[in-house]
């Protein structure tokens with residue numbers, strides 16, 4: 509793993525944990541400096557806690573506090589909220605979304621940038637932010653660009669993108685990941701309580717979850733900047749004519 513900083517860019521508090529929590533914990537444990545640009549405070553989130561602890565007015569403040577706690581658990585020391593409006597990113601001018609990303613690229617000179625894989629983020633905010641990241645990186649001279657690596661939201665994207673370019677084991681960071689998930693309590697408390705209940709009651713389900721946890725790995729796809737995102741077919745071994 510590189511010692512150069514890694515820049516993480518997502519639109520919502522909790523994207524970092526749900527999408528890449530185990531991997532970010534691993535990088536932090538290995539001493540890689542991480543900076544997270546979180547575009548919004550997640551104020552349009554549908555969940556208000558379980559039991560309900562937030563109102564529409566208090567949700568942004570609560571989610572920001574949850575985000576800072578989760579990032580501190582994962583080991584992300586530099587968290588920057590960009591102040592864009594939740595669920596509205598697709599309506600922002602792309603240059604405005606890209607500007608803070610471009611500034612962070614110049615300031616931090618990261619070796620890698622993580623975000624949702626462009627057009628496979630499943631949510632308009634996710635895709636808008638990925639497009640902004642592509643624009644920001646594209647603004648750098650080709651030989652100064654960090655590697656752009658995308659994670660995908662659903663298994664459906666696998667069919668379009670093929671096998672991931674990197675598969676990084678993260679099972680050793682499962683406890684840290686789950687602690688970070690718990691920190692996003694307005695969004696995760698109901699889901700985590702349900703999982704724990706089923707694990708306690710259903711031996712088969714518990715075995716399934718434990719098996720999945722033991723194989724946990726981050727899957728990343730390299731976004732090819734030089735071909736504007738067109739992925740080359742997998743290299744086949746040369747065949748003599």
Ligand SMILES: [Zn+2]
Pocket residue numbers: 519520523631634
């Ligand atoms: Zn999100």
